[in-house]
Amino acid sequence: MSRRGVDCSGFVVVTMRDKFDLQLPRDTREQSKIGTRIDKDELLPGDLVFFKTGSGESGLHVGIYDTNNEFIHASTSRGVMRSSLDNVYWRKNFWQARRI
DSSP states (O other): OBTTBOOHHHHHHHHHHHHHOOOOOSSHHHHTTSSEEEOGGGOOTTOEEEEEOSOTTTSEEEEEEOSTTEEEEEETTTEEEEEETTSHHHHHHEEEEEEO
């Protein structure tokens, strides 16, 4: 996490640690390898959603699925936010979902 704010993988690490007492890897790419890969239509609150955005340290972005096809994620420039998986950008860049 930088001084400008929390990045996506840092947000996931802190949230999963504080809310679920889970220790996850700090790196988005490593987070994308843990748990079980699931289909998008199987998403439940707390599942991780990954996107290939082409930006950031690994070109990947991660968030935590909530409900109603929305997920919570963070960026160093915009902070923590809620977005819809139906949004054109996120739908186009969706890569995978994982259940921890």
